Amino acid sequence: MSNHIDESGGVLAPGESADAHPHRKLRGSLGVWGIVFVVVAAASPLGVIGGPVPLGIASGNGVGFPAIFIISTVIVLLFAVGFTALTPHVPNAGAFYSYIGKGLGKVTGFGFAFVALISYLALEIGVYGLLGQGAQALFASYGLPDIHWGVYALIALAVVSLLGHRNIDLSRNVLGVLLIGEVAIVLALDAVVAVTGGHEGLSTGFLNPSEIVSGAPGIALLFAFLSFIGFEATAVFRDEARDPLRTIPRATFLALILIGVFYTVSTWALITAWGDSQVVAQAADDPTGLLPGATEQYLGTAGLHIVQVLFVTSLFACILSFHNVVARYVFTLSNRNVFPASLGEAHRNHASPHLASGLDGIVVLVFIVGGILLGLDPVTQFYTWLAGISTVGIIILLIATSVAVLAFFAARRRAGDTSESPWRAFVAPGIGLIGLAGVFVLVLQNLPDLVGGSTPVAIGAVVLLVVVFALGAGIAAKRSQVTLE
Template sequence: MSNQIEESGSNPVAGNADEGQHRRLRGSLGVWGIVFVVVAAASPLGVIGGPVPLGIASGNGTGFPAIFIVSTIIILLFAVGFTALTPYVPNAGAFYSYIGKGLGRVTGFGFAFVALISYLALEIGVYGLLGQGAQALFASYGLPSIHWGVWALAAVVIVTVLGHRNIDLSRNVLGVLLIAEVAIVLALDAVVAVTGGHEGLSTGFVTPSQIVSGAPGIALLFAFLSFIGFEATAVFRDEARDPLRTIPRATFLALILIGVFYTVSTWALITAWGDSRVVQQATDDPSGLLPGATEEYLGSAGLHIVQVLFVTSLFACILSFHNVVARYLFTLSNRKVFPASLGEAHKSHASPHLASGLDNIIVAVFIIAGIVIGLDPVTQFYTWLAGISTVGIIILLIATSVAVLAFFAARKRAGELDVPVWRAFIAPGIGLVGLAGVFYLVLQNLPDLVGGSTPIAIGAVVLLVVVFAVGAGIAAKRSEVTLE
């Protein structure tokens, strides 16, 4: 298939030029623009302050940085197959388009609904973290305590404005916020490395006995969850310059940068506290691990900066996932799954403005419901929704890996395999084994991930099964619903 054919096929709707123009998104995202969106979705500062202390406490302690290396390798192996299939998927739609290419239209749309629910759930859930973070931040400066929901709804308003505009504006905002949060963590890393930390440089991540100590499986779970969001490299296909080159490069660059950042920064955080006391500290006060280290090595000014950037990091994460959800709604509308009006791009901004608006309405309804019911913003509002997202996204990764193998197996049988065996079979096959192991760990520990509730854990799985059935059912009954 020639590049010319692939690019012309990226228009999701056949029709006259004017209609196609109004159903196409436009942007000038290059490799780094997409990387900003993806890495912001991963929320680097949020990960170092959240999952990392939990991984140290509940996982394998000082050996935790090595687990990030393992996680990075698993996802990079997945990405080898993912990007190998990219030239054959000439439309925006990310995982579900890839799954449909390898496993069929009906299956693809079933997973489209799983993806939509998973990302929407995570977007909504992070508003709980942001609301509590903003509440604590302003209260620390002696200002009156304002309910977390008010801060969350204020953030919805800002996201609404940014989502209505062209993706280039969001890229610029995300770029500024991302650079700021990464810079403060790298500053902490550098000071800790130069001073030698509390007990000298940590060696746990290169000590086999430490790497396999405790519960390395749980550590792998927390490390893997820190990468959620990298699918966005393909979601923004229509808004990328030269997507056949940009998407693969942005995918690998984002994953490598995230993996190296997490590994080095986790090692520095452990070094800051010292191998002999970091596990106990992380167990006693996980949320205080990063702030405590920051205050000790960067002073009170550094601590205040981290507190502010923690909130802006969560906002960047929300904005990234909002853009992903809006584009899912936009693309599915142009596939005739949802009302066609949601698939119209703004005449001036070339943004999915109606899909973006609908997403924000849904988010606001959930936030208001959480306020009325009286849910805790973290232990209930966030954890319940994040549990749904975690299971759904890992299922999507597994299904995409299977689709890659199936697609290239079919081409091999037809004598049309034009991709190296390493990219078509070996790398995605090994990655699939790793993903299956992670999925087993997720299911085994899902009740703990959703606040210790087995009924909610079961409900999360049932919900994903139901939405898959709905998506597949729509595609099966309506022949006009197509992947292109």
């Protein structure tokens, strides 16, 4: 029996593209910088400098930590070489699952589609806990009533849902403004520290091999790599890019280079601000105070207040970015006959995935309300538990995508197609895969610590990802109408 879509919404016929149905097609005018804004905002630069960086300094390799960011940047750039080489062969906005499906088959691809969806959704929900606590502390510092973190989280959810309902261009503009603000304040701190010479002179630890391998460089690599999560979402916005075949690769490399340089320089400046002899002890004693303390010392009280405000807006930008990613995963999977077809309808005026976005908002609402009623700590429980799921899931997705790239081009090579260079098809993604595998081992070894010291939660995170992979693969295997394109 053939399947079709009518104006009331139906399912796509096997192999039929959504392009033939405008009401099932997203539209936007995202250029290279528009996608860069969305992706870099998801990485939350200010949040990284204020969070994972102090932890990497304290628990990792101390003053050699900036060098670890350079290594991490190289690993993700090698991954991106293969990722972008496969982009011309993936004509839809399914991102990871489409890439994996191209190389490893439909069933495997849809298994990882569910892993991706759960991973991004978990991170989006978890960051609401960080935002809620950050906003609570911010307003309390100005003498305002101490309101429960959940109230701020619900307010943020309402704004995110409104923006998610509209065209992606509006989110791009909001993210652009917020991103410029948070990057500007950190760069101002970097510049002042570099000019004044810091507390003990400019740090040289990242140039010293003995410092780079000191302490626990493996833990340092873990925290550095986790700071890049979000960059891989460039391909999700394919349908809303002006020229996908050129825009997606350029945006991917540009975002990675900007993020890598920013993290490396800003980490070096933060170490210099405190001094090589003091920064490790300070980061261990008060990791959350490392950035605010340096900001107040070098930029004054006004700078401190700006950082406090922008830290909250940085988390909001992160949430908005991942909300857009989750909505587009649901939208695309609905047009691939996995979820109800109605969720694959684009808004007639905004050309946005408004129904998928609304469903995302409802799921987030349930979790926030649940966290409030259960009395969960917004950071040590609500955020860390969900972020642990996301961390494992996204690294698995990167590894699977690398394997898919190698498998795809190996098959083409066997068929006599040698048009793609060995560097892009095999060498770069192969080296990147080795690096990603190393990071994955570190994540598994330290997963209990990443989820608040709970081994049961760590085991539960892995089991959940296995279950959702099996669910997605099972649906693809049983439904003949499920298609990759």
